[in-house]
Amino acid sequence: KFIGILLVITGGSTLIGLFVGLFSAGTLDFVDGSIADYVEMVNTSGAPLWLISLLTFVAIGIPFFMLFYLGLRILVTTLKRIPVVAKLTMLGVWFIAVMVLAVLGVRQGMATAVEGEALISETLPIRAGDTLSVKMITQNQYGAYKYHNDNWKIRTDAAGNKVLYNRDVNLSVQKSDSPEAKLIIKKTSQGSSYDAAQVRASNIVYNFEMDENTLLLDNYFVSSIENKYRSQEVDLILAIPEGTILLTDKNINSYHRNRYSDVLDHKFVGYYSLMENSELVCLNCPEEVIEELEEAEDWKADETPQDSTATGTVYEYKAVAAPKKDGLNVRPELKNDTIAKVVDTIN
Structure with a gap:
């Protein structure tokens, strides 16, 4: 029973x-x-x-x-x-x-087996010697959210249509390969085929605005509800020419990513930086920030192949390799300092 x-x-x-x-x-x-x-x-x-x-x-x-x-x-x-x-x-x-x-x-x-992308390259009226300010717009018709978030929501646009809303926007900075500054907008989405994924990626709506020498970036993107959720994402690659001064607002911190040969150190956010020798050099960072960066550059782990009978890591006293072309890090020949070199091996 x-x-x-x-x-x-x-x-x-x-x-x-x-x-x-x-x-x-x-x-x-x-x-x-x-x-x-x-x-x-x-x-x-x-x-x-x-x-x-x-x-x-x-x-x-x-x-x-x-x-x-x-x-x-x-x-x-x-x-x-x-x-x-x-x-x-x-x-x-x-x-x-x-x-x-x-x-x-x-x-x-x-339906999510393939990832496609759509690239848009926009030329900015910024040349060598100019100062470019970058700021995220966090207050809009969909809310006032300050921080990055990859969760998607359903919102209603100004026309009363339901849209897919997301704040998965990522920003990287690199050296421009031309005398002009550029903003490369990379939209990605998934689909059952590359063509279907590419179409969905191209349907992502992302906006930005240039106000004199200030680049105003939306911290969100939207897509029609018919496109459905397919892991949509927007990557922003800001390419600035040699000799340009960059001022980043502190509100980009949550959206900044070390992707695509990014040369903007997180500690530089909120300060003036100069693009020099394919690197960003901070012009007005506090002394403690500079000291932290110098200490980080002094010691860097070099994972070189060891003898087959030993394992471990070789630490060498050297500066971080400088990017050689368009923000791409190229590793230089190692210069061993016999005094500072420390070999930690386990037989």
């Missing part, structure tokens, strides 16, 4: 939960939109949400219905058996639902 009661409770509660959860979720409000909107954003199978809900209900509900019925049979011995035809029908429907869900699951995985 106890087993029968347990089976009835388990099967019945699961069936009730499935019915309530799958058929009423779309009517419940969740943050900025309905749960159905958020589920649809990650639904890459191409099947409508109602069909997935129905298939899930059948695939999970039929086994738990049989558990519920088995519990009733244990409790009520006079309960009639389910006809064989009905059992076979339920088995067939369950098998079809499971197979269709498996196919949709494969399509779900394949």
Whole structure:
């Protein structure tokens, strides 16, 4: 009897939960939109949400219905058996639902198999000798968020349309290969093929503005809700020519990334820096910042191949290698200082 009661409770509660959860979720409000909107954003199978809900209900509900019925049979011995035809029908429907869900699951995985990108290069009216200020715009129609975040949300734009909103914006700085400053906007997205991913990447909307010598960067991007969530991301590569002075606002700290041969040290953010010899040199950093950088440059681990009988790390007293071309770090020949060289090996 106890087993029968347990089976009835388990099967019945699961069936009730499935019915309530799958058929009423779309009517419940969740943050900025309905749960159905958020589920649809990650639904890459191409099947409508109602069909997935129905298939899930059948695939999970039929086994738990049989558990519920088995519990009733244990409790009520006079309960009639389910006809064989009905059992076979339920088995067939369950098998079809499971197979269709498996196919949709494969399509779900394949929809994010490839990553595509769209590149936009914008020339900025900045030349050698000019001072370029860079600032993130953190207050906009979608909110006032200061910090980087790769979580996506559903928002409503000025026209009343639902859009995919994200603050996964990353900024890097490198030396320009021309006399002019450039802002390279790299949009990336996933898709089932490279062409599909590239189209989704190109549909990302990102804006910036030049106000005299100040570059104002949005800290977010949006995309039409029809594009759905495909790990969209925006990388900003600011390329400035030799002799340019860069002033970065402290609010870019959360968005700054050491990517694409980045030459902007995090400690330089908020101060004036000069692009000199393919490096950024801080002009007005506090003395303690300069001392920290000098100490970091004095000692650098050099992971050179060791003798086959020994393992360890060779530490050499040397300056950090200077970038040679367009912010690309090129490792120079090592100059060993016999006094400062420390070899730490374990035989």
